[in-house]
Amino acid sequence: MLLNLIPHLINGLALGLLFALLALGFMLIIGVMEVINLAHGSLFTIGAYVALAVMAPDGGLPYAFMEPYYALPAIPRYLIALVVGPLVAGVIGMGLELCLRRTYGSDPLYGLLLTFGAALVLEELIREIWGSSEYYLPVPQQISGGFIAGDLIYSTYRIYAAVFAAAMVGVLWLFLNKTPYGAVIKAGAHDSEMVRALGYNLTRLRLLVFGFGAALAGIAGVIMAPIWGIRPVVGVDAVIPAFVIIVLGGVGSFWGAVSAGIMVGLVVALTAAFLTDWSLLSMYLLLLAVVTFRSRGLAGKSSVLEA
Amino acid sequence: MAMDYAPKQTTAWITGPIALSLVVFGTLPLWIESVGLYQYIGVEVLIWVIFALGFNLLLGYTGLPSFGHGAFLGIGAYAFGLAQFEVWPNLWFCLIAAFTVTAAFGAVTALFLSHRRGIYFALMTIAFGQIYYFIASKWTDVTHGEDGLLNIARLPVDLGLVELSIADNGQLYYLCFAVYAVLVLLLWRLTNSPYGRVLRAIKQNETRVAFVGHPVGLYKWSVFTLSCGIAGIAGALFAMAQEGAYINVMSLQWSGIIVLMVLIGGGFVSFWGPVFGVILYFVARDVLGAYTETWLLWFGLMFVVLVMFKPDGLAGMWQDLMRRRTRTQPAPVAATKAEG
Numbered sequence: 001m002l003l004n005l006i007p008h009l010i011n012g013l014a015l016g017l018l019f020a021l022l023a024l025g026f027m028l029i030i031g032v033m034e035v036i037n038l039a040h041g042s043l044f045t046i047g048a049y050v051a052l053a054v055m056a057p058d059g060g061l062p063y064a065f066m067e068p069y070y071a072l073p074a075i076p077r078y079l080i081a082l083v084v085g086p087l088v089a090g091v092i093g094m095g096l097e098l099c100l101r102r103t104y105g106s107d108p109l110y111g112l113l114l115t116f117g118a119a120l121v122l123e124e125l126i127r128e129i130w131g132s133s134e135y136y137l138p139v140p141q142q143i144s145g146g147f148i149a150g151d152l153i154y155s156t157y158r159i160y161a162a163v164f165a166a167a168m169v170g171v172l173w174l175f176l177n178k179t180p181y182g183a184v185i186k187a188g189a190h191d192s193e194m195v196r197a198l199g200y201n202l203t204r205l206r207l208l209v210f211g212f213g214a215a216l217a218g219i220a221g222v223i224m225a226p227i228w229g230i231r232p233v234v235g236v237d238a239v240i241p242a243f244v245i246i247v248l249g250g251v252g253s254f255w256g257a258v259s260a261g262i263m264v265g266l267v268v269a270l271t272a273a274f275l276t277d278w279s280l281l282s283m284y285l286l287l288l289a290v291v292t293f294r295s296r297g298l299a300g301k302s303s304v305l306e307a
Numbered sequence: 308m309a310m311d312y313a314p315k316q317t318t319a320w321i322t323g324p325i326a327l328s329l330v331v332f333g334t335l336p337l338w339i340e341s342v343g344l345y346q347y348i349g350v351e352v353l354i355w356v357i358f359a360l361g362f363n364l365l366l367g368y369t370g371l372p373s374f375g376h377g378a379f380l381g382i383g384a385y386a387f388g389l390a391q392f393e394v395w396p397n398l399w400f401c402l403i404a405a406f407t408v409t410a411a412f413g414a415v416t417a418l419f420l421s422h423r424r425g426i427y428f429a430l431m432t433i434a435f436g437q438i439y440y441f442i443a444s445k446w447t448d449v450t451h452g453e454d455g456l457l458n459i460a461r462l463p464v465d466l467g468l469v470e471l472s473i474a475d476n477g478q479l480y481y482l483c484f485a486v487y488a489v490l491v492l493l494l495w496r497l498t499n500s501p502y503g504r505v506l507r508a509i510k511q512n513e514t515r516v517a518f519v520g521h522p523v524g525l526y527k528w529s530v531f532t533l534s535c536g537i538a539g540i541a542g543a544l545f546a547m548a549q550e551g552a553y554i555n556v557m558s559l560q561w562s563g564i565i566v567l568m569v570l571i572g573g574g575f576v577s578f579w580g581p582v583f584g585v586i587l588y589f590v591a592r593d594v595l596g597a598y599t600e601t602w603l604l605w606f607g608l609m610f611v612v613l614v615m616f617k618p619d620g621l622a623g624m625w626q627d628l629m630r631r632r633t634r635t636q637p638a639p640v641a642a643t644k645a646e647g
Contacts, residue, residue: 030426036426036429036430038563099611099615102615102616103614103615103618106618107370108425108426109370109372110614110618112372112429113566113567113570113610113614114611114614114615116563116566116567117567117607117608117610117611117614118607118611119563120560120563120567120603120604120606120607120610121604121607121608121611124601124603124604124607125604127601128601128604236559236560240433240434240437240559243430243433243434244430244434246430247427247430247431247434251426251427277445278445280437280441281438281441281442281445284434284437284438284441287434288419291419291431292419
């Protein structure tokens with residue numbers, strides 16, 4: 001009986017780690033810019049659509065000069081998608097940061113509102129380019145399909161997604177904790193004015209961190225696309241769990257976000273196994289249960305944004 | 308905080324702007340068709356103005372950014388429909404039921420929110436908005452899910468001796484106008500009362516208000532509950548206008564759009580901001596919408612530019628204009644204070 005749960009646990013792990021990736025990018029932006037980026041879901045969606053355009057000939061960019069490119073085998077195209085998707089999301093994120101500059105120093109609410117407006121604009125742009133219909137992202141044969149082990153069917157892609165997301169979380173942790181760049185980012189999240197006083201270029205740091213956070217959203221979008229499909233509003237489905245994870249894990253805590261992500265992923269996947277319709281509600285019930293007893297989540301610190 | 312409401316409070320029940328708004332909205336059905344619009348847009352505008360004025364108590368006056376408020380509009384609409392179908396199809400009863408039920412939902416929600424601030428408040432309201440959206444979409448026995456609760460009647464206005472029909476959009480408009488008139492008077496008094504003063508202080512600095520001895524949590528809880536009750540009334544009117552209760556207004560996008568309307572109008576600096584914002588939104592929808600299907604793209608862009616360059620919205624621009632005019636005249640310094 002318990003063994004039957006293994007495929008669901010893998011699904012949950014994949015979902016949870018991807019949510020955590022999204023949440024970590026969101027938290028970096030909160031830390032350094034003190035901005036709640038409501039466009040984070042749109043950046044996720046952009047990552048998915050760009051991957052679609054790179055992977056599939058019918059994915060919105062049916063230009064004749066692209067034909068020799070689509071003749072390439074699937075694997076190199078997929079690798080290109082893994083790079084270009086986050087790259088485009090990152091560049092758009094940097095553009096957003098340029099707009100946000102005018103709101104620094106005033107009420108954080110203005111930054112939040114600006115990103116909400118930007119989310120509207122991005123979503124409408126996506127509708128304009130790709131239409132409202134649903135797409136599926138084709139992936140190379142090696143990571144699609146499934147296999148049977150024991151009596152259970154496993155989806156190869158879910159395992160790949162879980163491993164990929166875990167690797168990304170690991171790389172991100174190493175980057176933030178073992179490199180000088182990571183040290184500056186963490187210091188910026190702690191007290192950005194002091195980082196400026198120490199002679200770092202804060203303007204450039206903010207630009208790069210926003211781009212980096214957006215790129216994390218973009219890559220989560222690329223990986224999630226084959227699981228969820230691609231719709232203009234898919235970002236909302238992804239970003240809400242990410243918000244829940246942030247409140248659950250607590251703002252500013254790396255492992256808080258990762259453990260909350262895995263918890264949410266597992267809870268959603270396990271409820272989905274038994275009560276499909278209500279799977280997302282379990283996530284909110286978990287949230288209420290945790291924050292009723294721990295108002296800053298599992299590992300949150302007090303934040304400037306609370307004041 | 309760059310700007311705030313006019314610091315002076317008033318004890319007047321009727322001020323110039325209130326009288327003006329009553330005259331403009333009161334005569335609207337007479338001239339709206341001659342400016343190229345139609346009666347139904349007047350109904351929509353007034354309903355959303357009611358919703359936005361209630362919401363601005365929370366967002367503008369208390370500085371609590373709720374991103375789940377659309378859910379309460381939806382709850383009001385469902386409550387109105389269900390009260391009508393299941394209990395007693397009387398307008399007053401159903402309106403009171405919509406108010407009470409929505410306020411009760413708000414009161415329970417606020418228990419989880421009233422001790423939170425800033426980002427945690429915003430994220431928790433998103434979560435609650437999604438919970439209600441989710442329940443409404445899945446509990447199909449009650450809400451009929453994506454199909455919506457259909458055939459909600461426009462109940463006649465029972466005045467004891469006479470019964471007035473509101474089947475026509477023009478007639479429904481005057482019911483909305485009556486609700487608006489009562490609400491605007493009450494809200495004006497409320498925001499200019501000591502209670503309103505404390506709300507504005509909470510927006511400035513919650514910790515200090517607590518030090519002075521005000522029960523901050525109770526204030527936040529009560530203003531959230533009241534704001535939800537008003538959303539319930541707006542939802543009831545909306546259910547009659549649409550002759551049905553639908554789930555789409557409960558989505559995150561609509562909850563965001565109400566924030567956008569209030570802000571674009573200048574709800575942060577003026578009592579009247581939400582009114583301007585709602586009018587701008589609906590007129591833009593119809594005028595831009597006539598030219599392009601992606602009007603929301605242009606509206607969103609306009610909003611982004613506004614937040615960047617003029618975050619105080621339309622009302623802020625107006626106040627700047629008035630200030631500049633008084634400055635060019637050799638007026639006493641005290642007269643440069645903006646009018647609420």
